[in-house]
Amino acid sequence: MDDKKYSDLKLGERGAIVSIIAYICLSALKLFVGTISNSEALRADGLNNATDILASVAVLIGLRLSQKPADKDHPYGHWKAEMVASLIASFIMMVVGIQVLVGAATSIFKGVSQTPDLIAAWTGIFSAFVMYFVYRFNKKLSLKIKSQSVMAAAKDNLSDALVSIGTAVGIIGSQFNLPWMDPLTATVVGLIICKTAWEVFRGASHQLTDGFDEELLNQYKETISQVEEVKEIKDIKARSYGNNVVVDIVIAVDSSLDFNSAHDISSTVENKLMDNHEIYTVHAHVEPYVKS
Template sequence: MTPGIKVIVVGAIANLLLSIFKFIGGILGNSVALVADAIHSLSDLMTDVIVLFTHRIGQMPQDEDHPYGHGRAETIGATVIGLFIIATGIGVIYETWQALGESSGKTPGWLAVIAATLSIIINEGLFHYTRRVGEATQSPSLLANAWHHRSDAISSIAALIGIIGAGQGFPFMDPLAGAVVGVMIVKVGIDITREGVRDLMDTALSEEHIKKIHSILTEIPEVIHFHDLRSRVIGGEFLIDVHIIVDPEMTVTEGHRVAEIARRSLIKAF
């Protein structure tokens, strides 16, 4: 089992247990916010399935039909995850809005507090674990899933604040916290979707990265000038094309050597 597959499986198991625990804690503990948070954890479980599928395809080697590899599958997966998160957030906002008008008057209990606290700890741990593996494997879908775990941790914090507030005599704070959870979920989904769409549209690297490329090429003495710089991201990897101009008196072998120096310098930097 590869590190990428392992982190997905670990996350899926954790999300399944968390969603069950938070549903029970929310219902028995009288917390609308925690039930909303449980829905978020359930959405994490569903996106884990998407990540598993797209990550396995994205890690497949190049072939005759896919000379650039299968990295686009991971970008598509990340975009789908983002859209799924947005839909989940909207659903949570709707449910908590309904709860605001149908308040039962019951105060959330300590079971809800314990469930929310445990969720914060576990999801923050999953975020760091998944992000570390995602960065090591340059996997957009794993990184998107990592931020999904972080959004769940943040939403659990909001739920915990609402639960405590309701326990202190402000019952409206629990469903209100649920609505805040929904907004946070939507925000994370929009960010992930935007990044995925940028990569699918072959958007160039950031201005900071372009400046870094210019700096690297200008530091090579044999490179007189360069132009037609093009860049894009596929499956977490940077693809850079650039025409470099060298001394016309150079031999083909010498010119190739300079091009290889430029290539290796860019690979080392990115």
Template sequence: MVVQENLLLGANASRNSTFTLVFLAILKGFVGFHSGSSALIADAVHTSLDIFTSFAVWVGLKLSLKGNAEKFPYGYYKADNLVSLFVSVIILFSGIELVHEALLNIKNPVEIKLQGIALGTALFSAMSMYALSQYKARVGRQIDSQALIADALHSYTDVFSSLIVVIAIAGSILGIMWLDSVGVLLISLMIFKLGIGIARDSVLTLMDAWLDRDSITRTRQNVASIQGVKQVEEIRLRKSGLVVFGEIEIEIEGNADLKRVEMLSEEIEKTVKNEVKNLEHLVINAKPGKMSAMKIAVPVLEPEGLQSKVSRHFGRAPYFIIFELEGDEIKSWQVNRNPASGLERKRGLKTAEFLKSQGVNVVIVGEIGEGPFHNLHDSFVKMLRMPEEAEDVEKVVEKVSGLSRLTSHTE
């Protein structure tokens, strides 16, 4: 919905620009014809080309407003980039045109009649083009339209071409006929640089190149910091007109069941949208991470190491033994007092928070309430059902590989 509103805003800006350029072209052509100012007539022709360019941007943005079609499942958004490429070509031709005008004026300087009116028209044109370029640039940046920004830059170069006309007329008044030609040659170099830059960005975008590498780095860091994401393997982004399509491959902690992936996908998409403006669609490919070492917590009644008697209750257990299991081998273990066992309220939730703070990724438990169950589940901590016949921790460890997973709370 926001993208459609932005496209409509951009289309309206291009339409307003087109009508303004029509007025300026007619004004400069009329005054140029009656004053005999070839520079003003040339500028009118130049502005006429701008009408075509601005109209093309308008058409491109209107095309982008069309919804998806069978032949265009990703929409018509790239029309914006195609128009931007077209505008860059027009800019380069404008530069060539200005060079040609400058060389002609050096050879054949012309004296201008109605100099005051011609000078006023050129100044008015320069101010109007500057205001128009700022208007289009502001809207273009607001909606992130490459074509509208390119057209704004084109209009900005037209400010200089109008100023050249001012210099040419002022030079005619002062008897210095070559001033406009020198200015034209210098400004043409700026126009060439601008046109080549826009053409380069347009071609790269059409080839699905992503130009903002910093946003990839920030996105990778932010997604990797989400609880449950073990590793961000790859991020691919491509711009299509105003919008961005993306794909991200992640490795998640624990099993990649549908509910977990759905929960993570929502948070990942929200995180990516904070970094990438106008994200239209994000494909998230999630796969379960390889758990090289499990950090397992078992509730126990006393701190007697692996011989400790197990407690079937989660929140009321006075101690937890936490051990790292690699394959079938215990690499290390420690017994911690449960700081929440004596609480009257939220005992289970506080116990869950405590275990997470210890880096636990697996809990073996007999009875667990709804609150702590969802707390651990949402944090991608795997919960296994404690075997009925197990009396101490050693017996539980022997059966770890065959324990079933808890899929709901038991209290």
């Protein structure tokens, strides 16, 4: 199983690399066109893509570190490395998002004297198409390898496509004697950057602090209850190591059973959970059932 997990992480690197290449090209294009066309919104979008480069690099580093096998200092492996990288990326994104908001607010209060050239809008539309195809690629890849970090990257790709569309709309609106729409759109872009940063931070911190989806725990309980010999589920906990779920359960069985029979029941529960829910490891502890 470990070989499959490691090969999936290796495959996930492709998504990060594709994102990095796309973001480098688009951020350079947007910053250049935004500068020559006097578009605050397009420059903000370019800065957004620049932060996405850092975020994608962080994901790539995390994926590579996660492939390191368990060692003396990390007996459970390095699976959480990609979550640490995502956490760092969220901080970077938030800082840039705030910078974009400050710049846009300054432009609004100072007043906008120039209307951006229409080439800025076409650049935004082109960028939206590019990022949509990158999103489709990463989404398909994330579903194939069941990678949360690659799926997060895909969602970021989609948000970038939407941001670029919004940027184009704002620039086009400014052509109709509404120049304030450009910095206003930059404000929206800044808010989207901050929102994305918060979502990345919340997801990464939730995993790093061993938070887990309660609905999934309920599904695990239903699966365990299908084993007739299990009289009671006394406790169940789960945590994630990267994309790998580890479950600890305490079950009660008939107290008259011998040790081997009780062990067989625990093995049945473990295998059933791993097969039905693709759980990485299950640790089942057996206790005698006592009627209350």
